[in-house]
């Protein structure tokens with residue numbers, strides 16, 4: 001089996017590459033990645049010398065993607081611009097990579113006849129929930145951010161290829177991931193990195209927004225199952241069944257790092273900030289016998305340990321553009337309340 005993993009140098013993609021090479025000794029894995037600010041070959045250090053692994057630096061919007069796809073049996077697409085705040089600043093890169101890129105890759109796959117294509121999507125395509133209810137696979141799409149709108153568009157394109165061409169594709173929609181190798185602009189690593197440094201933790205709005213947290217290893221196991229045992233044309237929700245308010249996650253991280261609550265800083269909310277996400281993943285549990293294994297507290301302890309132990313990785317990803325982004329976004333952001 002030859003597997004193409006697009007966006008495999010990012011957070012979830014690189015965890016998935018390591019997972020697949022471990023689980024499937026007979027597989028060859030090709031990663032194609034543009035290496036944006038979020039993509040990093042250091043994330044793949046451990047597999048670079050593996051004979052079964054190869055890497056191609058390419059934008060999936062490039063028509064040359066057809067040459068990379070040729071000869072691949074399975075294709076998993078993680079490649080995307082993935083940070084909501086950046087999509088609010090400028091959505092063009094999201095439209096390109098998440099919609100045009102997905103289409104380009106899909107079309108190349110259809111023309112070369114891959115056996116299965118898996119589109120890695122997000123629960124954010126469903127929009128926002130009030131206090132009750134959970135997203136099901138048939139919940140209408142109602143994205144609220146430019147990021148989630150582009151992900152929803154990609155999901156629809158994949159489903160159109162299933163219907164129009166009988167193309168063998170599946171979509172997964174997962175909740176918020178955390179774990180090793182996550183770029184520190186995202187909520188959990190941002191809180192960890194700031195707390196470990198004894199620096200302030202910026203919390204949007206009133207901190208009551210709820211996310212359903214899943215450890216990246218549980219997501220990878222779900223993707224492997226869907227890829228091998230899922231049914232073409234289906235959508236599978238994946239979630240950690242662990243709803244937490246942002247403020248509670250920040251408190252836990254302060255507690256686990258031995259830092260005071262005074263490091264919390266409430267900042268002006270993100271425009272259009274989704275209030276609550278919660279995923280009903282009974283379909284994947286019942287049909288594919290999957291369930292999340294990682295307990296959130298244990299996962300947090302391990303993740304904090306990972307960030308403490310990987311200072312060189314952190315210094316590398318935080319140099320240059322990241323610093324400038326952080327200052328623009330949080331240092332100059334209006335503070336609403338300080339604890």
Ligand SMILES: NC(=O)c1ccc[n+]([C@@H]2O[C@H](COP(=O)([O-])OP(=O)(O)OC[C@H]3O[C@@H](n4cnc5c(N)ncnc54)[C@H](O)[C@@H]3O)[C@@H](O)[C@H]2O)c1
Pocket residue numbers: 006007008009010011012013032033034035036037038039040058059060061077078079080081082083096097101120121122123151173174175176177178183
């Ligand atoms: N992080 C989450 O909590 C989460 C949850 C559900 C779904 N997802 C989805 O999973 C996927 C991966 O998320 P992540 O958090 O690992 O993101 P990430 O930003 O860490 O990684 C994205 C990767 O895609 C690459 N990339 C971006 N545009 C590209 C292009 N045009 N051509 C080739 N490569 C390109 C980047 O270089 C990077 O390596 C995304 O599609 C995201 O929407 C993420």
